[in-house]
Amino acid sequence: MEYLPTTRHLLRAKDLADARYAEPLTVSEMARAAGLSRAHFSREFRRAFGEPPHTYLLTRRLERAAALLRNTDWQVLEICLSVGLTSVGSFTSSFKSAYGISPTVYRAAFPPATERAMVPLCVQRIYGRPKHSTFGEDRGSGRG
Amino acid sequence: MKISTAQLWVHDQDEALAFYTEKLGMEVRSDVTVPEFGDFRWLTVSPPGQEDVAIVLMAIPGAPVMDDATAGQVEDLMSKGFAGTVFLTTDDVKASVEELKGRGLEFTQEPQEVPYGIDSAFRDPSGNNLRLTELRGDFG
Numbered sequence: 131m132e133y134l135p136t137t138r139h140l141l142r143a144k145d146l147a148d149a150r151y152a153e154p155l156t157v158s159e160m161a162r163a164a165g166l167s168r169a170h171f172s173r174e175f176r177r178a179f180g181e182p183p184h185t186y187l188l189t190r191r192l193e194r195a196a197a198l199l200r201n202t203d204w205q206v207l208e209i210c211l212s213v214g215l216t217s218v219g220s221f222t223s224s225f226k227s228a229y230g231i232s233p234t235v236y237r238a239a240f241p242p243a244t245e246r247a248m249v250p251l252c253v254q255r256i257y258g259r260p261k262h263s264t265f266g267e268d269r270g271s272g273r274g
Numbered sequence: 275m276k277i278s279t280a281q282l283w284v285h286d287q288d289e290a291l292a293f294y295t296e297k298l299g300m301e302v303r304s305d306v307t308v309p310e311f312g313d314f315r316w317l318t319v320s321p322p323g324q325e326d327v328a329i330v331l332m333a334i335p336g337a338p339v340m341d342d343a344t345a346g347q348v349e350d351l352m353s354k355g356f357a358g359t360v361f362l363t364t365d366d367v368k369a370s371v372e373e374l375k376g377r378g379l380e381f382t383q384e385p386q387e388v389p390y391g392i393d394s395a396f397r398d399p400s401g402n403n404l405r406l407t408e409l410r411g412d413f414g
Contacts, residue, residue, distance in 0.1 A: 148322065149299060194301065202305040212295075212302075247306040249316045256339050257311035 139164040140178045143171065147187045151194065152214050157183045191215060192228050199237040201246055206233050279318060281330040282360065283352050285400040287317050290331040293398050294319045297377045303328045312339075321362075329360060352400050359403040367392045367408035374406075 143160040160183050161171035175183040191213040198209045210221040225233050240246065284290035294300045300319040307315045314335075318328035334345050334352075351357045364370040367385050371394050375381065382403075383395035391410040397403060 152295070198302060202302060203307060204305065243304070244306045244308055247304045247316045249306070249308060249311075249314070253314065253316070254311065257308075257314040257335070259338055261312065261338055 136166075136174055137178050139166065140171075140175050143175065143183065144179065144186065147183070147190055150214075151187060151190045152212060154214055154216065155187065157187065160187070188224060189228065192225055195221070195225065195233070196229065196236065199233055200240050201243055203243050209233070277327055279328045279330055281332050281358075282398075282402055283334055283348055283357050283400065284331045284398070284402070285334075285349070285352065287315055287331055287333050289399050291317060291319070294329070294331065297374070297379055298404075300329075352402065355397065355401045355403050357400075357402060359405060362404060362406045363409055364406055365408065367394055367406060370406060 143164040146160055146163045147155065157172065158168055160175075161168040164171050164175075166174065172182055172184075175181075175186070179186065181189075195209050195213045195215075198204060198212065199206075202209070204212070206222075207218050210216075210218045215221045215224075222232055225236070229236055231239070291302070291305070295302060300321050303318040303320055303325065305315070305317045307313050315333065317331045319331060320328040334340065334348050336342070336345060340348070348357065371381060371385055374396070379396050381394055381396045383393070385392045385394045385408075389410075390407070390413040392408045393405060394407070395403060395405045
């Protein structure tokens with residue numbers, strides 16, 4: 131079997147966090163992906179990447195949540211669930227300790243998502259037209 | 275000039291969102307509903323790490339944007355698989371295909387050697403064709 135350095139196995143776990151953060155992924159599953167015991171994995175991961183795997187996974191989720199707060203009109207609960215977290219309470223407190231403000235205050239600091247969404251002018255022109263355009267002009271046609 | 279966003283018609287935006295994110299692993303780049311445009315929903319997704327290019331998952335509109343007959347034609351073309359194709363690339367198509375099959379995707383073409391690499395294909399729930407290709411070194 132081909133020899134692979136430990137860091138390659140650790141990178142596999144890191145890639146797993148990047149790819150599957152939206153699922154209920156745990157550090158134990160990351161350790162399994164690296165083929166190491168959980169305690170050994172956590173130590174080695176920290177040595178290789180400078181932070182514990184739990185922190186990496188959590189900040190990956192928080193970074194995605196922040197992007198969704200800026201660029202969507204989803205509810206905070208929906209965003210929390212969509213990044214693989216299940217408790218809105220712990221999401222809010224983790225977010226606050228990472229960004230210094232709550233998710234709702236963070237969102238309010240940016241322009242509304244509808245303004246950031248860059249809905250193109252062609253869509254605005256087409257979809258912005260009023261639905262009913264019968265102003266009576268047809269009734270008069272053919273007369274006079 | 276660069277490609278920023280390209281549009282794909284979808285039958286149902288929620289269904290498409292679930293497919294492109296949960297099954298395919300893409301990320302939401304934008305999802306807003308605009309009441310003043312008749313609740314038009316601008317929904318875009320793209321792969322992780324490729325934030326400057328996105329696919330708009332666009333619902334087929336009703337009147338007055340599109341008359342019923344035209345909307346029916348678009349729906350028809352889409353469900354027949356003729357409305358559009360997205361070409362995706364991956365470093366390891368066989369591993370990607372196995373992973374996607376594990377998430378319930380059904381492939382319409384298993385990985386197959388072609389002059390430019392290894393090619394495979396599947397469909398989204400609306401019937402749109404998606405190709406997943408591992409490009410050979412000199413094509414990548």
